[in-house]
Each structure stands twice: as C-alpha cells, then as structure tokens.
Amino acid sequence: MTSMTLNCGSKNLDLSRPAVMGILNITPDSFSDGGQLYSGSALDLDKVFHEVEKMLADGADIIDIGGESTRPGAAAVSQQQELDRVMPVLQSINQRFDALISVDTSTAQVISEAASGGAHMINDVRALQREGALEAAAQSGLPVCLMHMQNRPDNMQDSPSYSDVVAEVINFLLQRKQACLKAGIASDQILLDPGFGFGKTLDHNLALFSALEQFYDTGHPLLVGVSRKTMIGQLLDSDVDQRLIGSVTMALMAAQTASQNSNSQGLILRVHDVLETVQALTVWQSVNKFKDEIEKI
Numbered sequence: 001m002t003s004m005t006l007n008c009g010s011k012n013l014d015l016s017r018p019a020v021m022g023i024l025n026i027t028p029d030s031f032s033d034g035g036q037l038y039s040g041s042a043l044d045l046d047k048v049f050h051e052v053e054k055m056l057a058d059g060a061d062i063i064d065i066g067g068e069s070t071r072p073g074a075a076a077v078s079q080q081q082e083l084d085r086v087m088p089v090l091q092s093i094n095q096r097f098d099a100l101i102s103v104d105t106s107t108a109q110v111i112s113e114a115a116s117g118g119a120h121m122i123n124d125v126r127a128l129q130r131e132g133a134l135e136a137a138a139q140s141g142l143p144v145c146l147m148h149m150q151n152r153p154d155n156m157q158d159s160p161s162y163s164d165v166v167a168e169v170i171n172f173l174l175q176r177k178q179a180c181l182k183a184g185i186a187s188d189q190i191l192l193d194p195g196f197g198f199g200k201t202l203d204h205n206l207a208l209f210s211a212l213e214q215f216y217d218t219g220h221p222l223l224v225g226v227s228r229k230t231m232i233g234q235l236l237d238s239d240v241d242q243r244l245i246g247s248v249t250m251a252l253m254a255a256q257t258a259s260q261n262s263n264s265q266g267l268i269l270r271v272h273d274v275l276e277t278v279q280a281l282t283v284w285q286s287v288n289k290f291k292d293e294i295e296k297i
Ligand code: 7PJ
Pocket: 023, 070, 071, 104, 123, 124, 125, 145, 147, 193, 195, 196, 223, 224, 225, 226, 227, 229, 270
C-alpha cells in the first residue's frame, strides 16, 4: 500500500483514517446555510472566524472555502466577485489559524491566487474543465479534487439521465485524471468525487453510494459530500434543517466501506456538522480498535 499521507504544500493530511472537511460557505445564497455568515449584504469576518474556530475545535481536519454557490439554479458569480469573496477570507484564516484549507473553485485565476495566498488543496466541482484551470492547478502543485457533475448547476437537476450511472461517472473521473496527468499533476495528488446531487436523481445517488467500492478500486483517495443534501431529504421526507442524522449515517457508511476496501487510499468527508460527524467516527473507530485488539489475543 502506498503512503496514506496527502502532501498539501506546506501541510500534510493524514488519510490513514477518514478526514473531516468542514464546509465554510461564504456565499450569500447556499442551499443549506446561505447567508449565515453575513451581516446584511456584507460578509461578516467575525462570524467567519467564529465558525472556523468552532469547526477546528470540533475536530475538522480541513476547512473548505467556497465563494460560488452551486446549488441547483444558483446565480453565476463573476471571477472578480469570487476573488473578492475568497481571498480576504483565505488570508485572514491563514493568519489566525493553523488550518489546512481547501478552496472550492473552478476558476483558473482563483486557483492561482488561492495557491499563492496559502491554500492547501483545490476542490473543483467542474473537475478542472474550465479554461486554464488544469494549468493553474498543475502550477500550484497542490492536490486537486475532481468531482463529477452532469450539465451545469442551473440545469443539472432538470432531468438527469444515464444508461449506467456508475460506469459513466467513473469513466468521466478517469478521463479527467488522464487530463491532469498530462498537465503534470502527480497521480498521488488526485482525489476523486462521485458528486452526489450534481445532476443525479435519488436512484442515481443511491447507485453511486452503493458502488463506492468501485471508486476506491481506482486507487485514489475519495471525497464524499452528502451532508444535508436533497437525497437525504428525499429518504427522510425532511427539510434541510432535519437532515443531520441521515447525513451522519451516510458519512459513517462511507467510512465503513473505505475501511473494508484494501485498495482504499483514504476518504475525506465533506460536512456541515463537524462535531456530530467526528463523534460518530470516534465511536466507530473505538469499537473497531477494541475488536482488532481482541482478535490479536
Ligand atoms: C460538493 C462540493 C461535493 C465536492 C458542494 C453542497 C453543495 N465539492 N461542493 N463534493 N458539494 N468535492 O454543499 O451541498 O459533494 S456544494
């Protein structure tokens, strides 16, 4: 087995156990926590710091900063707006906290500036398909997360359709991996993500989740983001503020699948509810450790 440490520029991420990525949404219009960090129409940096401090204290391994809302039907954001949102937050978090920061962006200029501004990972829901994004990511030397999305945020939920959702998503991700390798990104710096909820019906999402084994078999670390998503709302018939238990359950199931797959190179869970996810993982890990110890006797 290769090393379970992801090199993230000036920091390393331990992937020998599931890592928790806390979501920091600095958009005014995110679907589940939109505008919470705003005072009126302006982003409130004190609220941002408080949120980051809490997520780190709760056990987040990574803070994921997103300046573009990709919820279904979200308004497009200009490059300048995205830079204006992301860069001051990235810089001030880096000054105040010793945190591993990923930036959720598809824009070449944001990738480049975020890398020089101290970001440790690039998370792209468009898998580096925008003009210049591959080159900017390669130049940054940072790990990249490639996510699958069918169509665009404004139309992705209109009528998602696949003949074989698992094969199509894996093929897409492997094609994007090849493009990354060609652009000079090292294979062990590439993470893959099925993109739950991005151009997918409930059945598509469940098919992908049930096939996580096949994603681990690619030999890349995975990122799984199901937190508070519509699929959980559909399973529970619940609004976005009632999806905590469902989200944590799925996070734990993904962790369990990873731990049972000998090809797994690690898992990052992208979540809103850091404390609850970390607690579930801690209990699960403690029981597993105990079991391993009695098996050794
Ligand atoms: C994801 C993401 C995801 C990755 C969002 C939301 C929508 N990045 N950004 N994977 N989702 N890699 O938080 O529900 O699933 S934004």
